[in-house]
């Protein structure tokens with residue numbers, strides 16, 4: 533199927549980029565993406581995915597909006613407090629593009645529901661704050677050969693991981709973190725987190741999403757990107773594949 537007249541008009545700035553063109557834009561539109569956690573990271577991710585043209589988005593989050601979320605969760609306003617994040621996210625994203633199909637999952641992703649929720653999506657974005665959930669999503673993507681873009685933020689530090697399990701030899705999150713750390717949660721509220729760090733890491737995650745969809749060179753797959761917002765440093769570190777991970781996943 534070709535791009536519609538409306539799609540060409542809307543996405544002309546992408547189409548005019550030789551590296552994207554109509555073909556690339558069609559790929560962006562057709563990629564089905566699941567966002568797990570629509571908070572500090574999920575907000576910028578969802579916003580840029582919607583504006584970039586992704587037309588099939590799933591959102592998983594069981595939480596309601598709290599006033600303390602507004603410091604960094606840019607999808608939400610004062611009037612949204614106490615409402616479910618997925619409901620407000622759907623409303624806001626539809627304002628960007630009314631044709632987007634959004635599937636809401638008002639639940640916590642777990643062992644029992646991950647297969648059913650994630651099955652129909654090509655690429656999974658992990659914006660959750662629990663290491664246990666991160667490993668669960670990692671294992672699912674590994675087993676089902678999906679692309680995983682994973683982000684984490686705490687205080688002034690952010691991490692971005694890209695795992696393209698369609699490629700052979702992609703490392704996984706367990707290569708970096710074999711076991712669940714003793715403090716399972718990356719608790720932004722009590723640990724503290726810089727507002728703009730959530731934005732930067734979220735936008736980098738979306739950038740990497742687009743690069744994976746379009747198969748750009750120099751994929752981040754196999755590296756950790758470390759962002760320090762206090763001193764503004766960005767570092768890329770190569771991740772070694774650990775062969776023992778497979779035993780833990782299977």
Ligand SMILES: [Zn+2]
Nearest residue numbers: 704706707777
């Ligand atoms: Zn691994």
